[in-house]
Amino acid sequence: MNFTESCEATGRRPGSAGSRSRSAPRPGPAALLLLLLPLLLPPAAAAPLPAAADSSGEAGLEEEAGARRALPDCESLAWLLHSRAARLQDEMCEKFSVCENSMEMLVRNNLNLPKVTEEDGCLLAGFDEEKCLRKLSSGLFAFQTYLEFIQETFASEKQNVESLCYGTKHLATTIRQMVINPDEVVIPDSATQKSLLAKLKSDKAWIEKITTHLILRDFTSFMEKTVRAVRYLKNTRSFSA
Template identity: 80%
Template sequence: MKFPRGCDHHRDPDGDRAGRRRPPAPRAALPPPLLLLLLLPRAAAAPLPAADSSGETELEEAAGRRAALPDCVRLARQLHARAAQLQEEMCEKFTICGNSMEMLVQNNLNLPKVTEEDGCLLAGFDEDKCLRKISSGLYTFQTYLEYIQETFTSEKQNVESLCYSTEHLAHTIRQMVINPDEVTIPDPATQKSLRTKLKSDKTWIEKITTHLILRDFTSFMEKTVRAVRYLKNTRSFSV
């Protein structure tokens, strides 16, 4: 029998010329490393799962929040100092210096205050809760500060700067909150109602009201400085 060209034909070692094909020798098993190399191209062809970038994005957002803290501390200190200075101006120009005249006005201004429940004290400090309170309080103070612009006309420019910086700090801190929508911002109707409530026909009532607003704003900013400085120095934001 003739074999096709290209096929192996081996003579029997004992001289048998019968033309019988020898069974093919068993192929040696591939060593494990070589086997892996042969499989690699097939595995590489499979599409790789998309990388999860959510964790990386959250880290970048947290870093951005931390980066704003030094500016917040600086601005909060400036606001506290300006408010304290305006209080001194009130004392010098209108002799409204302390608590002696406050009983002449029913103190129903409902000014924002930082309390223990707001999570801003070092004991039981709650970052997000505290920042929500500070931002909401600063937005609420806006209407009161605009009222001071109308009543404390001799310091109108300084009060105007105070209003602008307060709004800027409120916005910056709001961006640090995990869910900014949770920050309470007074709507236009509420602001209009408050302006009407604050107005008085008596100048001396206006001056005392201005004194009360500046006093409570100074206290609010003092606690704000402590909170943001504490965050800057000792804490990192959770995401």
């Protein structure tokens, strides 16, 4: 499986849409099977933008319905990305003995990776729908450069990391479309990405492996919180049918 679009294209800002969406059942086998389709499609097909609303308001209703239909895939995709990252963590431990209990982890935990905190409005207590969606999308876009780094340093799992990278970009773009003001989602520009990537590559081989583990660990944690937040949205009144 060769994904022609990987993390390098993240500097481009995807199209925006002001519609909102929600409704997400627990992913079952059928949902996960359908979920593989976006990973095989080019971005334009995988994340279509809703049509612009017309004066009758009918297009606006279509946008809302389309966004609602997208949310189950968001939850399923988040679970899939979480599982893949967790498996890659296991591979790092088995192949390179870089595991969670490695003492070196304490030395290299200064990567400033995206994290979901109480202030981001994604926790059940004080849940802030718009603020949380902005955080999730911004965080996923921020992870792109780190995942690109893993593509180059974890060569034996290159194909799996490529799919992780593309799936993350797809999810970031889809969630961004649910934000009322998509321009408020922070997307690192090309210069920022290049600078960060160069900094990550400057370390010695052993430190690179530790960095890879830490990225996968924090990405897995971020995806776990993303799943919880997306699932919670389906139960809010604003998304009731």
